[in-house]
Amino acid sequence: MADLLQLTRISLKAGQEIMDVYEQEYTVEVKDDDSPLTIADQRSHQTIVNGLEAAYPEIPILSEEGAEIPYQERKDWKQFWLVDPLDGTKEFIKKNGEFTVNIALIEGKYPTMGVIYAPALDTLYFGKKDLGGYKLEDVSKTELQSEEDLIQKSQQLPLTTYSDVTHVVASRSHMSEDTEAFIDSLKEDNKTVDVVSAGSSLKFCLVAEGKADYYPRYAPTMEWDTGAGQAIVEAAGGKVIRHEDEERFYYNRENLKNGWFLVYR
Known part of the structure; x- marks a missing residue:
């Protein structure tokens, strides 16, 4: 084992x-x-x-x-x-x-x-x-x-407790239109949204740790970019779902390029 x-x-x-x-x-x-x-x-x-x-x-x-x-x-x-x-x-x-x-x-x-x-x-x-x-x-x-x-x-x-501020992991310098739309949808629910940034798979870790509530990834990644992060997020009680059908993200597909996904706790 x-x-x-x-x-x-x-x-x-x-x-x-x-x-x-x-x-x-x-x-x-x-x-x-x-x-x-x-x-x-x-x-x-x-x-x-x-x-x-x-x-x-x-x-x-x-x-x-x-x-x-x-x-x-x-x-x-x-x-x-x-x-x-x-x-x-x-x-x-x-x-x-x-x-x-x-x-x-x-x-x-x-x-x-x-x-x-x-x-x-x-x-x-x-x-x-x-x-x-x-x-x-x-x-x-x-x-x-x-x-x-x-x-x-x-x-x-996770290490942190509930906050009335919603934290989203996204790039401040390269914010895609789809990510901006996701953040706007959170604001429509009268939530205060704070954008935090991190490099590499540390974005998954921020969600697992409780420092971020959402990590929307609306851009290409590969399977090896996400496997370990998903394991840690799910072990900590969070979820990683596919954008197109909201099903759990899975691996060893014929095409190793990932589609869009959302990580949340």
Whole structure:
């Protein structure tokens, strides 16, 4: 059975690889889809793959930086690791600290466990079905002996209590018309709406933590961008639903590009 402490240790090693590059000069490549790629993405990917294959050789891995795996090969997977070795490469390049390592376990098309580690912040978010969602700050400085020890030393999510202000996670600088329309619909219900911003999968973490009530994503993402975040949000009692039919978000589709979705608590 997959263990959260094992995933934590793998994500911390990957985070160290990222930070080693972060503190140096590095070159930025551009992938076929125009997204940026650095040596940090590749070093993190290799660290995670090595760790997962050593600990769980029977579970296949689908990673952003891994080889393209044909749908015919993966369509019958009962479980697999869904990995984004460096989510928020643009944030990494800007050096604002808001980038993450994302690892999720997908079982029967849904995430059942996930870790998100923000190495520049040294903060870990994690969640597991039927166990809850948690946050641990200064994780690299915390001695951890077991999964139980990890849980005991972490704060259970959500952390904040009800507020009469509705908080929405969105980009202040690149607000889409559809997101503005969503915010306007909240205001029509006589709610005071505050817009908060965050990079990478930390937007999911804000909802899980209770610092945000909604995260409307009305723009393209990929499966590896969302798997770990969904695991943590759902473990903390929130929901991630598809925009088109309000059904629960699921994974291992033939086309790995996500449609629009809404995260809420």
